[in-house]
Amino acid sequence: MTTHANPHGEPGSNTDASVPVGGAVGRPVDRRDGHAKVTGTALFSAEHRYPNLTYATMVHATIARGTITGIDTAAAAAVPGVLAVLTHLNAPRIRPVRKANIIRDLGPSISGTAVDYLNTDQVFWDGQPIAVVIAENSAAANEAAPLVTMTYREVPARVDFAVEQKNATVAKGDLTFAGVAKKGDADAALATAEVSVDLHYTTPGLQHNAIEPHATTATWDGDHLTVHDTTQSTDQTHKYLAWRFGVPASHVRVRAEFVGGAFGGKFAVWPGTVIAAMAAKAVGRPVRLALSRKAVSWSAGGRTASSNRIALCATRDGQLTALIQDSITRTGSVGGLLEATSSPARHLYGADNMLTRQNLAEMDLLPNTSLRAPGEAIGSFVLESAMDELAYELAMDPIALRMRNEPKTDPTGGKKFSQRMLREAFQTGAERFGWANRDPRPRSMRDGEWLVGMGTAAAYHPAVRLTADVKVRLSDDGTALVQCSFHEMGMGAATVQAQITADALGIGYEKVRVEYGDTALPPGPMAGNSNQTATVATSVLAACAELTRKVTALARRTGTTGQEPATTLRAAHIPFLEASVGSTTRLGALRSQGRFLTTFLKDQRWSKAARGAQFCEIRVNADTGELRISRWLGMFDVGHVINPKTAASQLRGSIVMGIGMALSEQTLIDPRNGRTMSAGLDSYYLPVHADIPPIDVAWLNEPDKTMPLGIIGLGEVGVTGVAAAIANAVFHATGRRVRDLPISLDKTL
Incomplete structure (x- = not known):
């Protein structure tokens, strides 16, 4: 019997009784959940109970590339409570991943990797799941998993991003983003520029650490599969699972009534989801597979590292004449995402000559995936930092430089803007923040032992x-x-x-x-x-x-x-x-x-995007280099806001993510063997409450007339520009320019 679980959103529950008929939109109504x-x-995915529920733990490869030559599961199988140990030798056979077809469906396209989990003896990255233990309880499964031993025949692996950059090739691009965008002759303009900056910026890989780690509860009833999964793509996931297990899509039900954060990490179908369903089929009982923090880092992709060259050319009065950005990001040998790092450079500022290239280095690492504002988060750090550097070269206010280069139509496509109020966002934000009180000279503002800096940057994210x-x-x-x-x-x-x-x-x-x-x-x-x-x-x-x-x-x-x-x-x-x-x-x-x-x-007839202006004030201890953010303002052009309370929460949360990207977060990969060394919150440093200042967010609330109710999506725009605003404030405070994230203590001393 099909039922619709609805433990949330019941009429009359957790509502604002003051909302008048016809006046709900635009009010700060409490969240229904x-x-x-x-x-x-x-109930989250790992909390649904079934009779005879079993528990599973994955076993991960310890090499980056090679072939499994031997397996010993005897010790694991002997642990009391263990029901089965599945490897490529005895796991259920399922269909391989098929290529996406936008006309047929998008389901297969959300496979995190192209690996046939537990159906192959090949290892494609360090941490790849290569076995699973199913037991009567989680304690037995966790005890047994480390007892599974494997031998391998290793082959040389490409795991050092610094080395593999020389082998990068221009990305093919896709339906919405070309690998190369060109207008005019940017190289010639650079050679004859009156003023120019030619710079290099890097960003590290980043990991997802949602409050709810990835988890799946799977159960079969004949050839009908029900999956409770931490997914942000239920429809595509159920099509994907139907294909992999060879059953009609109508026989697969995916439920995700509550998801404790995702931010892109739960869009793709990662190994745990598939392996949980395989395990349930193998033992004929429901299976719960809840990943540890380390297992998430080993088997669910994060943001790629990047290396970026950017050159900006201008006349002495600040008019951009050329913009060049060459970006290198990585992808896996068995999947990965094209991170559109040049997206902001293509759409934010007008220049007669532009050249942007997206280059990909294929590596034997866990394939990368979306992390909030993929492409734009990295790209805005690169572009907006470079704009600040150019402003100093011109002895020009950074906001004035940006306004000098406001385009009338989209810089690369020539499309009309459906709405663009970036100028208004900067003007309103600057007044609200007190930008006029800033002395532009580096190291010119001080509060006792603290050097004070103020920075700004534009925020940008396309609307879809x-x-x-x-x-x-x-x-x-x-x-x-x-x-x-x-x-x-x-x-x-x-x-x-x-x-x-x-x-x-x-x-x-x-x-x-x-x-x-x-x-x-x-x-x-x-x-x-x-x-x-x-x-x-x-x-x-x-x-x-x-x-x-x-x-x-x-x-x-x-x-x-x-x-x-x-x-x-x-x-x-x-x-x-x-x-x-x-x-x-x-x-x-x-x-x-x-x-x-x-x-x-x-x-596609319009250039649609959410935009904004980020402002931050920081303090850097003159003796120790300790950095503290003291004030923040984000002023946004995000169309008509349906609910100010939830919108403010989303924008603040995105800014916090940007602060983490700027100051502490980085995926550490051993360049010798490809092992993720920051797998877990003990070694991957997220910002905590004490790191975050009061965050003021506001918006212009001007509807985009080409969108329903004037809505422009705002979940991701808040993270863009944040890292650049902080880096620009660091320069203003200390005179030190940081071009390599994160901005750690050694870079401010």
């Missing part, structure tokens, strides 16, 4: 829409139900869709219930690239408009025009009306693809 989370009633299937039901008791398998990962997604629905139907916000995070519901988009709110809103508004037409026609027949919808339904003796966008039939799936392509092509 808040009560369930703070009271402990929310995908497609969502949605069903909206309006009942004769005055309530509405919205169903869509979108994702709630802590950002308030269900809350804002309830606000949108309430206003669209003209009913009270407290009367709207939202079900999500379950592939038994209409397919939703993946939660990534800041697309989800606008994507789901597009379909919700269309369904609500159809419902309104039905109610209006029914009211004319029943003589209840002008009265509440519930009155009309009761007068007609109809318990409810429904309206849907999309369907799960074969024809419906084709139509959904058609809607995606139509929306994509329509949106």
Whole structure:
């Protein structure tokens, strides 16, 4: 029997009773999932219970590249409570990963790697899962896993990024991002420039450390698979699993009602999800596989390291004449993401001559993946740091330089901007922050033993829409139900869709219930690239408009025009009306693809993006080099904000991520063997509460007229520009220019 779990978002629970009918959008309504989370009633993926539940722990390879030549599982199998030890010799056979086909579906494209987990004797990175222990309890599984021993035939591996950069090749690019973008003759302009800077910046790899580590609970009923998974892409994951296990997609149900953070790390399907389902099939019982922090670092990808050359040329009055950026990032030999590090350089400032290249170094490491604002987080550090350096070369205010180079159309594509208020963001932010009080001379501002610095940078992230299937039901008791398998990962997604629905139907916000995070519901988009709110809103508004037409026609027949919808339904003796966008039939799936392509092509007519201005004030101890951030302001152009409370939380959280990127975070990989040395929070340093200053966030709240309700996604723009603003403030405070992240103590002394 199919049921829709809904422990959250019930009408009347955790709502703001002061929200008037027709006035929900734009109000700081409390998050609907808040009560369930703070009271402990929310069930996450590793908390669902099944009869005869078993527990699994993965075994990881200890070489970077080679072949497994021998396996000894006897000691592990002898541990009391162990049910099975699966390796490539006895694990269930499943289908290999297939290539993505955007016309057919996107499911296979979300495979984190191309490896046939436990179906191959080949090792492609240090940490690759090569066995799994299934036991009656987690203690037995954890005890047995280290007892599995392997022998290998190693081959030389490419694991040192510094060495492999010389072998990088120009990326092919994809449907939305070309490997090379060129306008004019940038090299010639550089050779004759009046003023120029030609610089090199590096950033390290970064790891995901969501509050909830990756976990899967899997159970089979015949050839029907149910998976509770920490995914941010339920629809694509269920298609992927259906293909891998050779069952119809309708036989796979993926549930992720609550996800404790993802930030891109849970978009792809990583080994744990597949291996949990394999283990459940092998032992004929439900299996829970919850990854440790170290296992996440070994088997779920993070952000790539990067090496970037950037050159900026300008006239003496600050007009850019050329921009060049050459970026090298890494990818795995069995998968990986093209990190679009030159994205900000292509879209933020006008120059007659531009050349950007994306280069990839293929390596025998765990494939990289998305981490909040992939490409733009790195690219904004490079571009915005270089703009600050150029401003000093010109003896020009950094904001004035940016405003001098505001383009009228998109610099590389020539498209019109759907909306661009970066100038207003800088002007408003500078006044609010007190930028005019800044003495521009390095080491000129001091507070006792502390050198004081102020820095700024532009924030940028493209706006994207995908497609969502949605069903909206309006009942004769005055309530509405919205169903869509979108994702709630802590950002308030269900809350804002309830606000949108309430206003669209003209009913009270407290009367709207939202079900999500379950592939038994209409397919939703993946939660990534800041697309989800606008994507789901597009379909919700269309369904609500159809419902309104039905109610209006029914009211004319029943003589209840002008009265509440519930009155009309009761007068007609109809318990409810429904309206849907999309369907799960074969024809419906084709139509959904058609809607995606139509929306994509329509949106391509414009240059769409969230933008903003980051301002920070820091203090650096003149004797010890200790760095403290004392103030922060982010002023954003992010369209119409549906819920100020959840929006502020998202923007502050992104800024905190940017602070971590700037000051402490780095994935340490041993260049001799490819082993991740920072696997775990004991050696991967995240910012803590004491590291974070009061963060002031604000927005212009000007709707983008080409987007539903004027929405521009804002989840990721907050992390962009942060690292550059801090690095620029460090230079202002100390006179030391830091071009290699993180900004550790030795770089400020």
